[in-house]
Amino acid sequence: MEPTFKTRRQFLKTGVLGGALGWTVPSFLARTFNSLATEAANKTQPSTGKDSPILVVLQLAGGNDGLNTIVPFNNDLYYKARPSIAIPQGKVLKLNDEFGLHPAMSGFKELYDAGQMGIIHGVGYPNPNRSHFRSTEIWQTASDSNKYERHGWLGRYFDNACKGADPTVGINIGKQMPQAFASGKPVGISLENPEKYRISNSGSRGEGEMEGKDSMFEKMNEMDENGDELNSGSSISSLSGETPPESRSLDYLERVALDAQISSELILKISRSSKNEVTYPPSQLANSLKLVARLIGGGISTRVFYVSHGGYDTHTNQALSHERLLKDLAGAVNAFMSEIKLQKNGDRVLLMTFSEFGRRVAQNANKGTDHGAAAPLFLFGNKVKAGINGKFPSLVTKNLHNGDLKFNVDFRSVYAGILEQWLSAKSDPILNGKFEPYQIVG
Amino acid sequence: MPEFSSAKWNDRYAAHLLNRAGFGAIPQEVAAARKAGLEATADRLLSFPLIPVDYKIPEWAKPDPERFKKLREYKNASPEERQAMQKLERQHQRDQLIELRQWWLELMRTSPFPLQEKLALFWHGHFATSIQKVKSAFLMWQQNDIFRKKGAGRWIELLTAVSKDPAMLIWLDQAQSKKDHPNENFAREVMELFTLGEGNYSEKDVTEAARALTGWSLERGTQQFVNRANWHDPNSKTILGETGNWKGEDVLEIILKKPQSNTFICAKLWEFFAGTPPEKETLQNLAHQFSQAGQEFRPLLKAIFRAEEFYADKNLNNQVKSPVQWLVGTVRLLDRELPSSQVSTQMLRTLGQDLFQPPNVKGWDGGLSWINTNHLLNRYNFSAALIFGEKNVMTNKEKRTRPRKVQGPVRVESLFQEEEIKSVDKLLAALDFRFTYGTLKPRQKMTLKEYLAAQKELESEDILNGIRLIMSTPDYQLI
Numbered sequence: 021m022e023p024t025f026k027t028r029r030q031f032l033k034t035g036v037l038g039g040a041l042g043w044t045v046p047s048f049l050a051r052t053f054n055s056l057a058t059e060a061a062n063k064t065q066p067s068t069g070k071d072s073p074i075l076v077v078l079q080l081a082g083g084n085d086g087l088n089t090i091v092p093f094n095n096d097l098y099y100k101a102r103p104s105i106a107i108p109q110g111k112v113l114k115l116n117d118e119f120g121l122h123p124a125m126s127g128f129k130e131l132y133d134a135g136q137m138g139i140i141h142g143v144g145y146p147n148p149n150r151s152h153f154r155s156t157e158i159w160q161t162a163s164d165s166n167k168y169e170r171h172g173w174l175g176r177y178f179d180n181a182c183k184g185a186d187p188t189v190g191i192n193i194g195k196q197m198p199q200a201f202a203s204g205k206p207v208g209i210s211l212e213n214p215e216k217y218r219i220s221n222s223g224s225r226g227e228g229e230m231e232g233k234d235s236m237f238e239k240m241n242e243m244d245e246n247g248d249e250l251n252s253g254s255s256i257s258s259l260s261g262e263t264p265p266e267s268r269s270l271d272y273l274e275r276v277a278l279d280a281q282i283s284s285e286l287i288l289k290i291s292r293s294s295k296n297e298v299t300y301p302p303s304q305l306a307n308s309l310k311l312v313a314r315l316i317g318g319g320i321s322t323r324v325f326y327v328s329h330g331g332y333d334t335h336t337n338q339a340l341s342h343e344r345l346l347k348d349l350a351g352a353v354n355a356f357m358s359e360i361k362l363q364k365n366g367d368r369v370l371l372m373t374f375s376e377f378g379r380r381v382a383q384n385a386n387k388g389t390d391h392g393a394a395a396p397l398f399l400f401g402n403k404v405k406a407g408i409n410g411k412f413p414s415l416v417t418k419n420l421h422n423g424d425l426k427f428n429v430d431f432r433s434v435y436a437g438i439l440e441q442w443l444s445a446k447s448d449p450i451l452n453g454k455f456e457p458y459q460i461v462g
Numbered sequence: 463m464p465e466f467s468s469a470k471w472n473d474r475y476a477a478h479l480l481n482r483a484g485f486g487a488i489p490q491e492v493a494a495a496r497k498a499g500l501e502a503t504a505d506r507l508l509s510f511p512l513i514p515v516d517y518k519i520p521e522w523a524k525p526d527p528e529r530f531k532k533l534r535e536y537k538n539a540s541p542e543e544r545q546a547m548q549k550l551e552r553q554h555q556r557d558q559l560i561e562l563r564q565w566w567l568e569l570m571r572t573s574p575f576p577l578q579e580k581l582a583l584f585w586h587g588h589f590a591t592s593i594q595k596v597k598s599a600f601l602m603w604q605q606n607d608i609f610r611k612k613g614a615g616r617w618i619e620l621l622t623a624v625s626k627d628p629a630m631l632i633w634l635d636q637a638q639s640k641k642d643h644p645n646e647n648f649a650r651e652v653m654e655l656f657t658l659g660e661g662n663y664s665e666k667d668v669t670e671a672a673r674a675l676t677g678w679s680l681e682r683g684t685q686q687f688v689n690r691a692n693w694h695d696p697n698s699k700t701i702l703g704e705t706g707n708w709k710g711e712d713v714l715e716i717i718l719k720k721p722q723s724n725t726f727i728c729a730k731l732w733e734f735f736a737g738t739p740p741e742k743e744t745l746q747n748l749a750h751q752f753s754q755a756g757q758e759f760r761p762l763l764k765a766i767f768r769a770e771e772f773y774a775d776k777n778l779n780n781q782v783k784s785p786v787q788w789l790v791g792t793v794r795l796l797d798r799e800l801p802s803s804q805v806s807t808q809m810l811r812t813l814g815q816d817l818f819q820p821p822n823v824k825g826w827d828g829g830l831s832w833i834n835t836n837h838l839l840n841r842y843n844f845s846a847a848l849i850f851g852e853k854n855v856m857t858n859k860e861k862r863t864r865p866r867k868v869q870g871p872v873r874v875e876s877l878f879q880e881e882e883i884k885s886v887d888k889l890l891a892a893l894d895f896r897f898t899y900g901t902l903k904p905r906q907k908m909t910l911k912e913y914l915a916a917q918k919e920l921e922s923e924d925i926l927n928g929i930r931l932i933m934s935t936p937d938y939q940l941i
Contacts, residue, residue, distance in 0.1 A: 153594055157822060168824055187835055196814065197834060199821070210836040217836070219934070220843045239909040240935045269780050272830050273936030280835040336545045386541040
C-alpha cells in the first residue's frame with residue numbers, strides 16, 4: 021500500500037506544508053490547495069491503478085428481506101409462505117429461470133447485465149442470533165455467535181496489514197465508528213461532512229474567527245519533540261481499553277491530535293478538489309456514496325470505506341417501505357459504480373453489502389416479516405465473480421431452522437475471500453481462524 | 463499495603479482524588495480538600511446517605527399500571543392500529559430516555575456526594591444493561607436506583623438486587639428461563655463478566671447454574687420480580703464444586719464464596735478509579751481486606767483512596783475522561799448548567815457514550831478507546847459550544863422548532879477574581895489551575911500568554927477564547 025505520508029513525522033517535515041500545519045484559515049487553504057491536491061493525485065492515481073484495491077462496505081441495517089430482494093419466482097413454497105407480500109412472478113426483473121430482482125431494482129439489473137454484480141446465496145453463520153445489535157456485532161467482529169470480540173474484522177485488517185498507514189486508511193461515512201473498525205491501533209476515521217470534520221469556526225465572534233487560532237491550536241496540540249522520539253513506534257501498538265502501563269495516555273492523545281490535523285486537512289482538500297460527474301438519486305445513502313466517490317476520485321489512499329443504509333427492519337406493511345429502500349439502494353449503487361467507472365477506477369473498487377440477518381420465510385400477521393437468519397449478499401465491481409453463486413437455501417419447512425433459512429456460506433468465508441483475493445492479506449490472523457476463502461474475484 | 467503519606471498531601475493530589483471520585487473539581491473544592499486532608503476528604507466523599515440529598519425522581523419513575531393494559535391492547539388491535547400504537551410507544555420511551563439521561567447528568571453535576579453517582583456510573587458499566595432490549599425507561603431508572611442505593615454496600619446484596627432486577631431479567635433473558643430449556647445467558651455472564659472472570663468456572667458450571675436459576679422471572683403486568691416455582695428445576699446441581707438442590711440465591715452465594723470473586727471486583731474497581739491495573743501486592747491486600755470486611759464496598763473504596771499507589775505518578779493525569787466525565791466536568795468547571803437534554807444526549811452519542819445504552823453486555827471499553835480523531839475534533843468543537851453558548855450546537859431547524867431558553871456565553875466574572883481578569887500573568891495561572899490543575903506545559907503556557915498579551919485590553923471574549931484553547935488540547939482530555 022502507499023500511504024500518503026509514511027509516518028506522521030515525515031508528514032510534519034514535508035516541504036508541502038512546511039511550518040504552516042494549520043486548521044482552517046482560508047488563506048492557508050488557498051496557498052497550499054494546489055500543491056497538496058497535486059501531491060495526493062501523484063501519490064495514488066497513476067501508480068496504483070491495479071495494486072491499490074479499495075473495498076467499500078455497505079451495511080443494510082435492520083435485516084434486509086433477502087427473499088423479496090432476490091425472488092425465487094418459480095418456487096411455490098415462496099408464494100405459499102407469503103400470500104400477501106410475495107413479489108408476483110410477472111413483476112420480477114428476471115436474472116435467470118429461477119431468480120429475479122425486486123422490480124424496484126433496475127439499478128442492480130443493469131449492473132448484473134453488465135457483469136459487474138455477483139450474488140452469493142444463503143450467507144449466514146452457525147447458531148444465528150436474532151437480536152439486531154448482537155447479530156450486527158457478530159458480523160462486525162467476525163466472531164462466533166457465542167463469543168464476544170472487542171475488535172472488528174476491518175480493524176484487525178488495519179492492524180495486521182496496514183502498518184504505518186495514515187489514519188485515513190479506513191473511512192466511515194457517518195457519526196459513529198462501526199465496530200468493524202475497532203482496532204488495537206487507532207486508525208480509521210468517521211466523518212459525515214468534510215466541511216465539518218475540522219475545528220469549527222463558530223465562537224463568540226459569530227462567523228468570524230479567532231485571530232491566529234489555527235497556529236495556536238497547533239502549538240497547544242504539539243507533542244514534545246523529545247517525548248516523541250523516545251516513544252515513536254512501539255508505544256501505540258497495544259492501545260485498546262486499558263492504559264498500557266509503560267506509556268502515558270498523553271503520548272497517545274497527542275498522536276491522535278496530530279492524526280486529526282492531518283486527516284482533516286487532507287479530506288477537506290481532496291473533497292474540494294474533486295467533483296461528482298454523475299447524477300445521484302436524492303437520498304442519504306446516495307450522498308454518502310457521492311462523498312466516497314469524490315474522495316476516491318481525488319486520489320485519497322484509503323483502503324476501506326464504510327457506508328450504511330438503515331430502515332430494513334420491515335415488521336409491518338413491508339411492501340411499500342421495502343420497495344422504497346431497494347429502489348434507493350439500487351439507484352445509489354448504480355450511480356456510484358458508474359462514477360467509479362468514469363473515473364477509470366473500476367478495476368480497483370469492490371463494493372460489498374451485508375445485513376445482520378435476513379427475515380423469516382413466512383410473512384407475519386402485519387404484512388411484514390420478522391427477524392430471520394441467512395440472506396443473500398451482493399458484490400459489485402469490474403473484477404467480481406459475476407452472476408449468481410452459492411446454493412439457495414431450501415424453503416421446505418423441515419429444512420428451516422425455527423422458520424428461518426439455513427445458511428450455506430459462512431460470512432467469514434466471504435470475508436476471507438475479500439481479504440485474500442481482493443486486499444491480498446492473509447485471512448487467518450484477521451479472522452482468528454481458518455475459513456475457506458469464498459471465490460470473490462472472477 | 464503502603465498508605466499515602468499525609469505530609470505529601472497538596473492541591474494536585476486533592477484534585478486527583480476529587481476528580482476520580484467525582485466530576486470536574488473546581489478550585490474552591492480543591493482548596494477545601496487540601497485543607498481538610500486526605501483522611502477527612504475520603505470520609506466526606508464516602509459519607510453519602512442511602513437516599514441522596516434532595517432526591518427528586520422523574521415523575522414517571524414508577525410502575526405504569528396502564529402499560530400491561532396497553533400491551534394487551536396491541537394484541538387485539540388491527541395491524542394498522544398496532545403500528546400506530548407501537549410508534550407512539552417508541553416515541554414515548556425515547557422522550558423518557560432523553561429525560562432520564564439528563565436527570566442523571568444533573569445529579570452528577572449537582573450532588574453534594576458525587577462519589578455516589580460516580581459509583582453508580584461504574585456499576586452501570588459493570589452490569590451493562592441497554593434500553594435497546596429492555597425498552598422501558600422506567601425499568602432502566604429502577605436499575606440505576608439500585609446502583610445508587612446499594613453501590614457502596616455488601617456485594618451479595620448488590621448482586622442479588624441486580625440479578626432480580628426486571629431490566630436485568632429482560633436484558634439477559636433470565637425472565638424466560640424454564641426448567642425444560644434453561645437459558646444460559648445470565649448464568650454465563652454472572653460468572654464471566656460480573657463476578658469471577660473467564661477461566662474461573664467451567665461450561666458445566668454455567669449449565670448447572672442456569673438450572674438452579676430457573677424460575678427467576680418477571681411478572682409483566684406489575685413489572686416486578688417473580689419466583690415461578692413451576693418453572694424451577696428442583697433437582698440436584700453441582701456448581702463450582704458444591705452439590706445440592708440449589709436455587710437462584712444459592713448460585714450467587716456459592717459464586718461469592720470463591721476467592722476470585724474478591725480479586726475480580728477489587729481489580730475492576732481499582733482500575734476504574736486509579737486508571738491503571740493494581741500492582742499484584744496491592745490487589746492481594748485489597749482482596750484480603752474486602753473479604754475480611756464481609757465484602758462491603760465502602761471500606762474497600764476508602765482503602766483505594768488511601769493507597770500510596772493510587773497517587774503514584776503513573777496514575778496522575780493519565781486517565782482519559784469518559785464522555786460523561788468530560789461533559790459533566792466541563793460544565794462544572796465553566797460554572798454553567800447542562801445544555802438542553804437533546805443537546806446533552808446528542809453530544810454523548812457523538813462522543814461514544816450513550817447512557818442506558820452501552821454497546822453490549824461488556825459495557826464500554828473505556829480508557830484510550832474513548833478517543834479517536836473524530837471524537838477528539840468533536841470534543842474540541844463541543845467545548846467551544848459549551849463556552850460560547852448552546853446556540854452554536856443547535857441546527858437551524860432546532861432554532862426554529864425548539865424555541866426555549868438558550869444559554870449564552872459563560873460569564874468569566876463567575877470563574878475568576880477581578881484581579882485575575884486584569885493581569886495576564888495572574889489570569890494565566892488561574893486558567894491553568896482551574897482547567898488543568900497546573901499541568902499545562904511551558905510551551906502551552908507561552909502560547910496562551912502570547913495570545914492573551916496580544917489583546918490590547920482583556921475582554922471576556924478573549925478570556926473565553928483562552929479557555930477554548932486549553933480545552934482544545936490533548937491535556938484537557940485527561941484527569
